[in-house]
Amino acid sequence: MENTTICHACGRTMDGAFRYCPWCGKASADTGAVAEQMDRVFERLAVMQREDAYARFDRMELALGCLERELSQMVAVTRSA
Numbered sequence: 001m002e003n004t005t006i007c008h009a010c011g012r013t014m015d016g017a018f019r020y021c022p023w024c025g026k027a028s029a030d031t032g033a034v035a036e037q038m039d040r041v042f043e044r045l046a047v048m049q050r051e052d053a054y055a056r057f058d059r060m061e062l063a064l065g066c067l068e069r070e071l072s073q074m075v076a077v078t079r080s081a
């Protein structure tokens with residue numbers, strides 16, 4: 001087995017000459033399929049980064065809300081003093 005490849009769909013090794021994976025039946029990875037797979041990975045990464053940014057905004061908004069409340073309390077204290 002000098003020419004083996006890994007199935008891009010199921011991850012199992014197969015003969016590099018096979019055009020279809022004997023385990024899951026998917027076409028073996030050619031450059032087009034790999035590029036497509038990479039595109040999907042990067043797409044998912046972009047979504048994850050966007051979600052992370054939204055989560056950060058939420059935390060910032062929460063922190064700003066707390067700060068605003070503390071500031072108004074401070075203002076109320078200094079006014080009553």
Ligand SMILES: [Zn+2]
Pocket residue numbers: 007008009010011012021022023024025026
């Ligand atoms: Zn497979």
